[in-house]
Amino acid sequence: MPLDAAKLFDFDRLFEDLTAEGFGDWAATLKRETAAALSSDGHGSLTTWIDAWTKLPDIAADTIRLDQGAVEATGLISDDERAELRTTLQQFHPWRKGPFRLFDIDIDTEWRSDWKWDRLQNHVELRDRRILDVGCGNGYFGWRMLAAGASLVLGLDPFLLYVMQHEVLRRYLGPSCPNYVLPATDAIIPPRLNAFDVTFSMGVLYHRTSPVDHLKALHDSLKTGGQLVLETLIVDGDARRVLVPEGRYAKMRNVWFLPTVPMLELWLRRTKFTDIRLIDITATSTDEQRSTDWMTFESLPDFLDPADQTKTIEGYPAPVRAILTATGT
Template sequence: MTQFDWRPHFTDVLQYLESENRNAWHEQLTSQLIHRFEQQPHGDVARWQAALEQLPDVPQARVDLNRSAITVASPAALSASGLEALESGLRGLMPWRKGPFTFFDTRIDTEWRSDWKWDRVAPHLSDLSGRTILDVGCGSGYHCWRMAGAGAKRVIGIDPGLLFMFQFLAVKGYVMHAPVDLLPVRMEDLPENLELFDTTFSMGVLYHRRSPLDHLLELKGTLRRGGELVLETLVVDGPEGYSLMPEDRYGQMRNVWFLPSCPTLLRWLDRAGFTDARVVDVSVTTTEEQRQTDWMRFNSLSDFLDPHDPTKTIEGYPGPKRATIIARKP
């Protein structure tokens, strides 16, 4: 197996940064990609590359970005050998956590019904047509594709998980020049105060940050003046000023730091300099929305809840409830 050639997959986004005169970010990103793929490559990259290369080449494939399942289809049915290679390649990229996706009638039933979250958020968004969007902690890029389907001019997702990147490339291989890219970097790997994006999404990230206010300030720095922040995070019931900090784990997750009440979260946004912040949705996460499937065979939400009281986590904390807040950078 030859070394993974990362350059063709990032040509579009690097050219985009050049066109926007973001030369410093272009140089920084290039160095980061060289480090990740050439200097300290992940041990599973060769396996994921081999899985990706099994996916059949279908020149007339088309991708529908406006269905609940991102759908790759072809005017002609795949051959038996093509379907076998497809199944093998997609299963080589397991576990699939964010989705769902359909590849030529092979449905990937992901752990998360990410389409449910999109359906809750989308009605409250500004028109995404022509907007430049950043999706922080984008996973496999499911929501990035939905943003493009809603008319976004350019979508850049960031997530350090390399498996997520290969799952994203499984879709992008059939729409090579879509204005959607996934960068395998962390929020802290971005240049400060980019002020590049019209809309920044941070969904399912804030509670993983040791300093939530610093995360809000980082998000603010990515936005142009007047830009929109879409923030989704775990919350708990309580008055302004109340926030739960788990003693150790929350729902078996070690890296959960702060679960604020909605009034506290609005105060945080105000202190970070956002305006017009409003809570647009509060939803309890159920075992229908997050669960084990044939494409994600590890433990999932039902294993993380109290078996005698599913309204609580296995540690005894309030069960997962998520709020979506939309705010503006003045």
């Protein structure tokens, strides 16, 4: 039985909850901007994705597991339904964040996002917390946050494909779960919003032409005493310095600033964060980020110098990522 497209993008509970908590003006802004983003299908892809969503098999999970590496929904389905589901899921290619396992179908995403989660999960308290995840992709981390006890997860990502992937996952992992992905960026965060207990920004800072403005927006999102979890590319060094790539970095056009940890800590202090803690530094490996059947484009092995894996194809230091936490004031 085909699904009803009217069930897509059901954010009313989110807007009602935010309004009940005293953030009605912002909820109205989110509602208006979300509607505008979902109506501006410049390339025509959204219509195709919505049509694919309606063709998902209307099956229900017997068991849902959100607390393990591959977020999973299991249940008895026929071989024909499984084949139909696999074919439809592939129409939402490329799958970058995950992994997921839906009815014995392993969505082997480009990133082993569960490895990143393992590095940070013991350094942040999420139980009964309201969470904002800026640049969330398809919302993989949101499911892990719910498993850790979060009361609400709001993800923001401007790419409609990732919003649609999340809608696919919500269909089987829990349409009523308080885990949302809206088509927006940190630009939608107003000054002194003070709405969230914890805000995540993972893999976003280096894409911003103004990293300080990004950090200011993250600070504005938090309640006083709220916690920031920041993950970003860095360069090695004890001095306060920043690498500004000339042209591309690891074949990416939109990488602007790669700071050392001391410079990143300075940016955080200047944007009114305190209690800054470095909790992890890890070089990204070709086991953690790579092409798969679910993301067939180039990936990290193609971005590195084949003669020297410590350098990008352009000759810059290969990707190294740091995770820091900090407290809003």
